[in-house]
Amino acid sequence: MENFDFYAPTKMLFGKGKATCLPEEMRPCGNRVLMVYGGGSIKKNGIYDTVCGILKENGFQFWELGGVTPNPKIETVRAGIAMAREHQADMILAVGGGSTVDCGKAIAAGYFYGGDAWDVVKDPSLITDALPIFTVLTMAATGSEMNPTAVITNQAVHEKQGVHSSHLYPRASVLDPTYLYTLPAVQTAAGVADIMSHIFEGYFKKTEDAYVQDKFSEGILKTCIKWGPVALTEPENYSARANIMWAASMALNGLCGCGKEGKWSCHAIQHQLGAYYDITHGVGLAVITPAWMRYILSESTVGKFVDYAINVWGFPRQPDEFALANMGIDATEQFFVDCGLPATLSELGIDDSLFEVMAKAAVPYAQLDTQAYVPLHEQDVVNIYRACL
Ligand code: NZQ
Numbered sequence: 508m509e510n511f512d513f514y515a516p517t518k519m520l521f522g523k524g525k526a527t528c529l530p531e532e533m534r535p536c537g538n539r540v541l542m543v544y545g546g547g548s549i550k551k552n553g554i555y556d557t558v559c560g561i562l563k564e565n566g567f568q569f570w571e572l573g574g575v576t577p578n579p580k581i582e583t584v585r586a587g588i589a590m591a592r593e594h595q596a597d598m599i600l601a602v603g604g605g606s607t608v609d610c611g612k613a614i615a616a617g618y619f620y621g622g623d624a625w626d627v628v629k630d631p632s633l634i635t636d637a638l639p640i641f642t643v644l645t646m647a648a649t650g651s652e653m654n655p656t657a658v659i660t661n662q663a664v665h666e667k668q669g670v671h672s673s674h675l676y677p678r679a680s681v682l683d684p685t686y687l688y689t690l691p692a693v694q695t696a697a698g699v700a701d702i703m704s705h706i707f708e709g710y711f712k713k714t715e716d717a718y719v720q721d722k723f724s725e726g727i728l729k730t731c732i733k734w735g736p737v738a739l740t741e742p743e744n745y746s747a748r749a750n751i752m753w754a755a756s757m758a759l760n761g762l763c764g765c766g767k768e769g770k771w772s773c774h775a776i777q778h779q780l781g782a783y784y785d786i787t788h789g790v791g792l793a794v795i796t797p798a799w800m801r802y803i804l805s806e807s808t809v810g811k812f813v814d815y816a817i818n819v820w821g822f823p824r825q826p827d828e829f830a831l832a833n834m835g836i837d838a839t840e841q842f843f844v845d846c847g848l849p850a851t852l853s854e855l856g857i858d859d860s861l862f863e864v865m866a867k868a869a870v871p872y873a874q875l876d877t878q879a880y881v882p883l884h885e886q887d888v889v890n891i892y893r894a895c896l
């Protein structure tokens with residue numbers, strides 16, 4: 508196992524009605540709040556009224572930045588920074604999914620920086636301070652509610668960029684599983700695919716003896732496989748929503764990925780799709796992941812895929828390791844399809860016209876040619892995109 512630091516300072520307020528605990532956490536940071544939210548789902552399902560009511564009852568002054576889009580844009584971040592400065596906000600409260608949380612984080616980071624907000628997204632060393640960040644999560648997927656990452660898109664330059672900084676850990680996050688009841692089925696499924704991808708990115712790594720991380724990982728994957736379909740058929744099943752919600756936070760708070768060498772693969776390949784086509788993050792991952800798995804399956808990786816097939820999918824051991832590995836990969840693909848997710852880029856209206864351009868950007872984005880589990884060069888990434896058509 509490699510050396511690592513594990514740091515997860517966010518206070519997690521988990522369970523039904525836990526939003527009422529927020530004021531106690533927020534009060535030490537001041538009284539003036541910039542509340543950030545998305546395209547309006549929170550106004551339809553009542554979460555907006557609940558959160559505003561709690562803020563008012565507890566004497567907070569707040570201003571609202573609504574309209575954060577999926578794959579949040581740098582323009583919204585700039586507008587949020589201007590608002591936060593105008594009203595001298597003491598803190599950010601993001602109410603929504605990963606996009607809203609990420610936008611809130613980027614506003615918090617840009618607040619103290621004199622130049623353009625895109626600079627801090629590109630260069631985290633410029634983040635020397637950030638406004639305190641609080642979140643009320645309405646979507647289980649990214650883990651942003653408990654991690655130091657924000658992913659922002661700059662369409663003008665066709666870049667979707669992740670930024671990591673210790674200043675970006677939320678102080679506290681509310682995870683009320685009932686807030687997930689109104690999620691559209693495709694978002695529930697995309698969230699499950701994203702959680703599973705976060706696990707895959709750490710599970711399929713060169714380091715072989717991070718046994719405890721792999722057991723956490725297999726447990727979270729099995730949780731997604733068990734409870735994802737239940738959440739889809741019974742959107743108001745509390746146990747399903749609760750298990751998926753907690754799985755999402757655990758999948759990307761450093762617990763499963765620590766102590767392992769190398770960088771992620773599928774997210775780098777998917778982020779280029781996001782930059783050019785603005786597709787749902789988890790949907791893109793569901794398409795890319797099985798193709799990537801098949802592409803990297805070889806003598807040197809088959810053992811790990813056998814572990815995956817046996818420990819996650821429960822297939823019995825058999826002498827033909829490649830057949831077993833492929834059973835695990837096929838099961839993964841079928842699971843995503845059964846969740847209602849597309850299996851091809853064509854279904855998303857994406858053709859091969861930008862494959863070379865996206866591959867060229869994907870390789871340096873995550874040093875895929877040197878740091879990936881299986882090194883991928885531009886042509887490899889093109890081949891993976893082609894396998895998704
Ligand atoms: O905008 P509203 O109206 O709120 O609607 C949203 C949005 O359309 C809707 N939604 C969310 N909660 C809902 C709801 N609809 C009904 N009821 C609810 N309770 O769902 C749609 C998707 O929301 P979004 O926030 O975009 O989803 P997600 O949480 O999957 O976030 C995706 C973004 O996070 C980035 C992705 O790249 C993408 O930009 N990621 C962030 C990471 C991080 N910060 O660590 C890591 C991830 O790998 C990922 O890259």
Ligand code: ZN
Pocket residue numbers: 649701704705774788
């Ligand atoms: Zn992701």
